[in-house]
Amino acid sequence: MTVQIGVIGAGMIGQDHIRRLTEVITGAAVTAVTDIDRARATEVASGKPVFCEKPLATTAEDGLRVMEAERAHGRRLVQVGFMRRFDAGYRQMKDVLTSGAVGTPLMVHCAHRNPTVPDSYVSAMTAQDTAVHEIDVLRWLLDDEISSVQVITPRATGKRFSHLKDPQIMLFETANGVRIDLEVFVNCQYGYDIQCETVGEDGLVRLPDPAAVGIRAAGLHGTAVPRDWKSRFGDAFDTEFREWIASIAAGAEPTGPSSWDGYAATVITDAAVQSLESGGRIITVDIKPRPAFYGAAS
Numbered sequence: 001m002t003v004q005i006g007v008i009g010a011g012m013i014g015q016d017h018i019r020r021l022t023e024v025i026t027g028a029a030v031t032a033v034t035d036i037d038r039a040r041a042t043e044v045a046s047g048k049p050v051f052c053e054k055p056l057a058t059t060a061e062d063g064l065r066v067m068e069a070e071r072a073h074g075r076r077l078v079q080v081g082f083m084r085r086f087d088a089g090y091r092q093m094k095d096v097l098t099s100g101a102v103g104t105p106l107m108v109h110c111a112h113r114n115p116t117v118p119d120s121y122v123s124a125m126t127a128q129d130t131a132v133h134e135i136d137v138l139r140w141l142l143d144d145e146i147s148s149v150q151v152i153t154p155r156a157t158g159k160r161f162s163h164l165k166d167p168q169i170m171l172f173e174t175a176n177g178v179r180i181d182l183e184v185f186v187n188c189q190y191g192y193d194i195q196c197e198t199v200g201e202d203g204l205v206r207l208p209d210p211a212a213v214g215i216r217a218a219g220l221h222g223t224a225v226p227r228d229w230k231s232r233f234g235d236a237f238d239t240e241f242r243e244w245i246a247s248i249a250a251g252a253e254p255t256g257p258s259s260w261d262g263y264a265a266t267v268i269t270d271a272a273v274q275s276l277e278s279g280g281r282i283i284t285v286d287i288k289p290r291p292a293f294y295g296a297a298s
């Protein structure tokens with residue numbers, strides 16, 4: 001069976017996903033593409049399984065409305081584009097943590113660095129657009145919920161727009177007391193660099209850098225840093241769509257990040273923005289209880 005797909009929003013990632021569904025993934029065909037300029041997006045989307053790029057919504061209230069509509073329909077329809085859950089390195093980390101090899105997790109140290117961002121990127125997007133990936137993947141890796149967040153701002157880089165607070169440091173606490181520090185630096189210049197290390201009672205597990213050829217030249221040796229998210233997470237995007245298409249073709253509900261995960265991430269990013277805008281207050285995260293409809297966390 002070929003799964004026929006309509007794409008809403010044919011911008012940068014929309015076009016990359018169309019290429020993926022057309023050239024990389026089998027079992028799928030893009031049969032409709034619409035953009036705001038061509039309108040009628042709702043007609044394409046109504047009642048069908050939906051893959052929604054992150055974020056699910058720009059406010060928690062909108063996330064709740066998506067969940068209500070889905071529950072009224074009676075089965076899961078929405079998968080959110082948190083592709084890190086499909087990255088081989090993060091999956092290996094999850095296996096190690098689940099196996100108990102490093103003991104109970106105590107602390108996580110993370111960095112999320114982009115070489116540059118466009119001037120349409122504003123300070124709140126550090127949480128909403130960028131840190132949202134760590135927020136999702138850490139909830140999943142630790143099988144734990146984030147309960148508070150504090151955002152502090154070191155000296156700002158002079159390399160980009162003066163309106164932007166960059167870098168930012170985010171400090172999270174989970175319900176089980178795990179402490180997470182996350183550096184987000186979206187104009188770091190040198191490449192796209194994602195780091196994550198979880199320290200447990202008996203050891204630690206570190207996200208591997210992507211495999212790359214070693215180079216020795218000009219008195220240095222090392223490996224290239226990925227240029228952007230497309231090259232760093234290309235395989236993860238492919239796996240994400242392969243598994244999503246397989247679930248639809250089998251008539252099953254999607255098993256990837258749900259609208260519940262999208263809602264929870266939005267509540268947490270809202271709290272991070274509140275902390276940033278209040279000069280670094282610790283903000284308690286207020287997520288509604290997980291509905292049984294979404295099953296147990298995976």
Ligand SMILES: NC(=O)c1ccc[n+]([C@@H]2O[C@H](COP(=O)([O-])OP(=O)(O)OC[C@H]3O[C@@H](n4cnc5c(N)ncnc54)[C@H](O)[C@@H]3O)[C@@H](O)[C@H]2O)c1
Pocket residue numbers: 008009010011012013014034035036037041053054055081082083129229
């Ligand atoms: N998972 C990831 O790592 C990742 C990477 C890049 C982008 N994204 C997400 O994908 C989304 C799109 O990002 P992008 O970089 O492609 O942006 P973009 O600005 O390049 O493209 C967005 C497109 O959507 C269209 N559009 C806007 N409103 C619309 C509407 N109501 N109906 C139909 N079309 C509409 C715009 O005209 C534009 O062509 C964002 O939510 C972003 O966070 C995710």
Ligand SMILES: O[C@H]1[C@H](O)[C@@H](O)[C@H](O)[C@@H](O)[C@H]1O
Pocket residue numbers: 114129130133186229
């Ligand atoms: O939309 C992109 C994308 O989500 C990338 O994975 C992230 O690193 C960027 O910061 C963000 O702007």
